[in-house]
Amino acid sequence: MGVPGSEAAGRTRASLVQQGTRNGPAVSDRATEGLADGAAVEVSHLRKTYGSLVAVDDVSFSVAEGEIFGILGPNGAGKTTTVECAIGLRRPDAGAIRLLGLDPQAKPDEVHEVVGVQLQASALPPRLRVGEILDMYRSFYRHPADVSELMEGLGLTAKRRDYYRALSGGQRQRLSIALALVGQPKVAVLDEMTTGLDPRARRDTWDLIEGVRERGVTIVLVTHFMEEAERLCDRVALIDNGRVVAMDTPAGLADRARGGKTVRFLPSAPFDERLLTDLPEVTRVEREGQYVTVTGTGELANAVIISLHAAGIVARDLQLDSSNLEDAFVRLTGRPLDTERASGGSGTEGATS
Amino acid sequence: MTTLAQPRQLLLDPRRRAAFGSLLLNEARLTWRRPVVLVTGLAIPVGLLILFGELPSFRQTPPGLGGLTLFDVYVPVLLVFGLAMLALLGLPMPLASYRELGVLRRLSTTPVPPSWLLAAEATVQMTAAVIEVAAIIIVSIVAFGAPAPKSTGGIVVASALAIAAMVPVGLLIAALASTANAASVIGRLAFFPLMFFAGLWLPRALMPHVLHDIANYTPLGAAAQAIQDSMLTGFPPVTPLLTLAAYAVVFAVVAARLFRWE
Secondary structure, eight states: OSSSTSSHHHHHHHGOOOOOOSSOOOOOHHHHTTOOOOSSSEEEEEEEEEEEEEEEEEEEEEEEEEEEEEEEETTSSSHHHHHHHHSSOOOOSSSEEEETTOOOOTHHHHHHHHEEEEEEOOOTTSBBBHHHHHHHHHTTSSSSOOOOHHHHHHTTTGTTSBBBBSOOOHHHHHHHHHHHHHOOOOEEESSSSSTTOOOHHHHHHHHHHHHHHHHTEEEEEOOOOOOHHHHHSSSEOOOTTEEEEEEEEEHHHHHHHHHEEEEEEEEEOOOTTTHHSSSSSSSEEEEEEEEEEEEEESSSHHHHHHHHHHHHHOOOEEEEEEHHHHHHHHHHSSSOOTTTHHOOOOSSGGGGO | OOOOHHHHHHHHHHHHHHHHHHHHHHHHHHHHHHHHHHHIIIIHHHHHHHHHHHOOOGGGOOTTSSSSHHHHHHHHHHHHHHHHHIIIITTHHHHHHHHHHHHHHHHHSSSOOOOHHHHHHHHHHHHHHHHHHHHHHHHHHHTTTOOSSSSHHHHHHHHHHHHHHHHHHHHHHHHHHHHHHHHHHHHHHHHHHHHHTTTTHHHHHHGHHHHHHHHHHHHHHHHHHHHHHHHTTSSOOOHHHHHHHHHHHHHHHHHHHHHHOO
């Protein structure tokens, strides 16, 4: 804690605004300095090619201890390759990686002891029982978690004696998360962890992840669910064509996407526009018939309502519109992020992204 | 290829021993629950032995067999049958499926390298092979009055070399096959010619001279010869043993070069 990007700082948008563009990827200051210690995950100028295909062009980011860091991007953007390099599964062509100060290529055993990984498209033997699988993976680690507790937290207790092949997609996914956490890792890397889960199971998983973070675990989350990134992530890196397009808090990215939020209302009485334009949160005030549309940033709605209230005006028929990460992605890359879901989502990215 | 990581470390560190033990336990469970390998590698050769033992024609001593009964001739052949099935199907099928399912990939994110899973699988299959060898010999003696092997040491050495020659072939199949089904098909295709030279369809003694000479320099032909000698005359001559050892080395080098974890 106490380093840039730590949980406290990570939630303060102003401290982290990055000027990322296609030509100059947003790179954390720390990463450009080279590899500094203190961060849980340090990726610096990572590059990985498969033949002539450039999977990861130039990716840098730094994840502070205790942070939930999201990696977002469309299919083939290089997300999976980035995390596979980060955990030592693949050898980068260029760049440096440190996990808790360790080089995963040089010290794979030590890295694997403290980093739990949930890979997408990774199944298990059909005729092993849930309990047998967890007990086996538990035996791999020096300081394993309590299997019963872990199963309880993931809603797998009733499935302990079931064969893997009898599990639903959601149950398999939860077992996969359990395997990533069974070694009580300091860093958990979760690739598309809620893909294939129904909305309720997804929310349960989010609760679990927040619980894991409260125990001080740093989490790197690869996802294409906006809601997931907005709910869980302290910061998000948008990756496109093997580069970091932008990196910020989810709210910060969303604000930048359309120049902020809008508040639309019907004033109970005429008022001087300067009442609102003087507010630091407000960037623009427009009138459309009787309606007033205010564009701005930060706690815009509160500021507008309080200010109107002080002048004895009620904002009727109030509508709030805040842009989200999805808008941010479209704005920053020129295409929707959602194509991934339309093309079948997880499992297709595999080795080539 | 990742080497079988630090065997000394494996034996000395109790935690790593426990990790290997739990891999071994689950591989044994899977072998039991997916019985195709135990059926083809254990039940079929022992079943054939019992069938042949009950057939009166196998009790006769046809000309050309040097006074041996057909049953005597088939005991080593069926012994080799089981070893071949375990190595050609038992080993590569699960390994190919683990690669296909991503089990090896997931394992490579843990402190336990995927090579340990390979070692655990090989241990299970070799244990099954030892049981198969013992079962064939014991059934032939107890149920059908065959004479006890002349050289137990010869059986042990010949079986061990046969396993050592065939296990890398299994790994080679696992390297070539991208799925468990493909491994099964390749394993069966390799089984037939290899077992032909071991004398499964035509006893080696009845083969034409040229064929017989060729057979003696194939892995399973050499294995059948060495085991038959151990059973009937004594410790086998050096030629079939060296043949098996040479195959073991060559196949191991090729398998190590071609085997891939992903």
